[in-house]
Structure formats: C-alpha cells, structure tokens
Amino acid sequence: MRPTTAAFPAARLRRLRRTRALRDLAQENHLSAADLIWPIFVREGVDVAEPIASMPGVNRLSIDRVVRAAQEAADLGIPAICLFPYTDAALRTEDCAEAWNPENLTNRAIRAIKAEVPDLAIMTDIALDPYNINGHDGLVVGETILNDETVECLVKMGLAQAEAGADILGPSDMMDGRIGALRTALEAAGHRDIAILSYAAKFASAFYGPFRDAVGASGRLVGDKATYQVNPANRLEALRCVARDVDEGADMVMVKPGMPYLDICRAVKDDFGLPTYAYQVSGEYAMLAGAAERGWLDGDKVMLESLMAFRRAGCDGVLTYFAPRVARMLAGRD
Ligand code: PBG
Numbered sequence: 001m002r003p004t005t006a007a008f009p010a011a012r013l014r015r016l017r018r019t020r021a022l023r024d025l026a027q028e029n030h031l032s033a034a035d036l037i038w039p040i041f042v043r044e045g046v047d048v049a050e051p052i053a054s055m056p057g058v059n060r061l062s063i064d065r066v067v068r069a070a071q072e073a074a075d076l077g078i079p080a081i082c083l084f085p086y087t088d089a090a091l092r093t094e095d096c097a098e099a100w101n102p103e104n105l106t107n108r109a110i111r112a113i114k115a116e117v118p119d120l121a122i123m124t125d126i127a128l129d130p131y132n133i134n135g136h137d138g139l140v141v142g143e144t145i146l147n148d149e150t151v152e153c154l155v156k157m158g159l160a161q162a163e164a165g166a167d168i169l170g171p172s173d174m175m176d177g178r179i180g181a182l183r184t185a186l187e188a189a190g191h192r193d194i195a196i197l198s199y200a201a202k203f204a205s206a207f208y209g210p211f212r213d214a215v216g217a218s219g220r221l222v223g224d225k226a227t228y229q230v231n232p233a234n235r236l237e238a239l240r241c242v243a244r245d246v247d248e249g250a251d252m253v254m255v256k257p258g259m260p261y262l263d264i265c266r267a268v269k270d271d272f273g274l275p276t277y278a279y280q281v282s283g284e285y286a287m288l289a290g291a292a293e294r295g296w297l298d299g300d301k302v303m304l305e306s307l308m309a310f311r312r313a314g315c316d317g318v319l320t321y322f323a324p325r326v327a328r329m330l331a332g333r334d
Contacts, residue, residue: 038323054210135221183249204229207283269314
C-alpha cells in the first residue's frame with residue numbers, strides 16, 4: 001500500500017510524533033513475548049551453566065537447568081523454545097547414529113521439559129552437524145555431502161524427536177526433499193499434528209560462527225556449507241526454496257540469518273502468507289551483545305530495535321537468544 005499525504009502545512013508529519021501518547025497511537029508494529037522462540041543449548045551434567053565465550057550472556061545448560069529455563073519461558077509468556085545439543089566428542093561419528101538415538105540429549109531434554117512444563121511448545125533442530133565427526137549437516141563421503149542418504153537419517157532423527165514429544169520440528173539441513181520425506185513419515189507413524197517449521201531460506205552465512213562454537217562443531221567443519229545452503233547473493237533461489245518446502249508440507253517457514261536478510265523476510269511473507277519467522281542468529285547476537293558489553297551500543301535499545309525490525313519486515317516471530325531478556329523487559333521486570 002502506498003501511503004498518501006497532503007502538502008505542507010496541511011500535513012505536518014511531526015504532529016503525531018509530538019508526545020509519547022500520540023506516538024503510541026500511531027505505532028504500526030508491535031513486539032510481544034508471544035512473538036519469540038528462545039533457542040537453548042543443552043549439555044550433559046547436573047546444575048551446569050557453562051558460558052559460551054562468543055555469545056556473552058548465553059550458556060550451555062544441563063537438562064535440569066533447561067527445565068528451569070523452560071519454566072521461565074512459560075512464566076514470561078514465551079510460547080516456544082528450540083533445543084540445540086552440545087554432543088560429547090565420543091558420540092560424534094561418521095554415520096551420525098546418535099542423531100536418532102531416543103536417549104540422546106535432545107530427546108531426554110524434551111521428555112524432561114514436557115513432564116514439568118507441558119504447555120510450552122518445544123521446537124527441535126533437524127540436521128546432523130551436532131553428531132557428525134566433520135561438522136557437516138549431512139553424511140560426508142570424500143568431498144561430497146550425500147543428499148538422499150542424509151534425508152533418510154533426518155527422517156529417523158525427526159521421528160525420534162516426535163516420539164519424545166516435540167511439537168515443532170525444524171529441519172535446518174537444506175537437503176533436497178527432506179520436508180516431503182519427513183511429512184510422509186510423520187503421517188505414516190500417526191504423528192499427524194506435529195508441525196514442521198522449515199528453515200526454508202537458509203543462507204550459507206558467516207554469521208553462524210558463534211553457534212558452531214556453542215554446539216562444538218566449528219573446529220571439526222571440513223570446508224564450508226556452500227553446496228547445500230543458499231548463496232547470500234540470491235533472492236529468487238531463496239524464494240524457490242520456500243515454495244518447494246511449502247509444497248512438500250511445511251506449516252511455517254523461516255528466513256536465516258535475520259538482520260542482513262530482511263528483504264527476504266518481506267518477500268516470503270508477501271508471496272506465501274504463511275507464518276513466517278526469522279532467526280536472529282548467533283553472529284547477530286554476538287555483534288550486538290559484544291558491542292554493548294564494551295559500552296559501544298545501548299544493549300537494551302539495539303535489542304528492541306533489531307527485533308522490531310523483523311516485525312516491520314513482516315515476520316510473525318523471531319528466534320532470538322535475546323528472548324528471555326526482551327520478554328523480561330516487555331513485562332516490566334527489568
Ligand atoms: C545447524 C544449524 C546452524 C544454526 C542453526 N542450526 C548452523 C549451521 O547451519 O552451520 C545456526 C544458528 C545460529 O547461528 O544461531 N544446521
């Protein structure tokens with residue numbers, strides 16, 4: 001829609017900016033705790049919160065601590081958390097079998113959370129990188145990341161998460177055909193109401209650096225992910241990925257990273273109209289939190305402004321490591 005305006009002085013756009021009350025009345029977009037998905041890193045142990053150096057304020061939590069975080073999310077009105085495992089080195093293998101072990105960290109965490117905080121939605125990540133000896137999202141043979149064989153693994157992984165009680169499955173691997181294969185397998189297994197939030201427009205980005213530290217994959221990664229993630233220069237290819245995933249049965253779609261890709265967010269929302277999410281990824285968090293830590297930026301203000309930008313760009317919600325902090329702030333508890 002193209003906004004109309006009269007000529008000066010009939011129109012003085014500053015009239016509606018004069019007081020806080022008038023600015024509030026004229027505000028076009030809003031941010032609330034209900035728009036947030038909180039990504040959480042899980043590790044072994046009891047009562048552990050292990051800081052992640054490149055993500056100030058973010059910790060890897062043992063399962064008992066994750067349950068407490070889940071309770072906090074529910075109390076703050078955050079509807080969903082997303083789990084990422086830090087897998088022990090001994091369990092990272094070439095065949096990635098730990099990924100579909102019903103007793104792996106993620107699946108144990110899902111059951112523990114569901115027992116204590118049943119109403120909170122639990123999202124998972126489906127990709128092999130936390131379990132892979134070489135840090136890739138798919139099975140590796142020589143220099144090649146196998147597609148179809150990887151999809152078979154991802155389906156087993158997703159089914160195990162569904163069995164454990166996940167509400168939303170988030171395939172982040174960018175293999176071709178994974179959404180359709182997963183949807184078919186879920187239907188066949190009677191998991192008809194499990195939602196798929198596809199990491200549909202996922203770019204081959206350098207902004208994932210701190211995340212790879214957080215899940216212990218960075219030192220292992222051989223080469224890069226350019227043969228499966230989208231070239232950051234490509235908009236139409238990203239939209240084709242979304243179209244394909246919607247066609248194969250995705251209920252919701254994601255754009256990732258977030259801030260450098262707001263044009264993609266807007267296009268995805270306008271073109272497809274599905275519930276659309278952005279992932280404000282680890283590198284974006286690190287830039288803002290790191291600069292704030294040095295006193296170079298006002299941390300609260302850039303947090304709010306960056307999250308509001310996603311709403312303005314058409315996103316229904318945001319996956320962000322700021323989730324608990326911004327929710328506390330919006331609730332007036334900080
Ligand atoms: C796994 C995955 C990644 C992220 C989410 N799921 C890393 C990657 O693709 O290399 C990144 C999240 C972040 O940077 O915060 N496939």
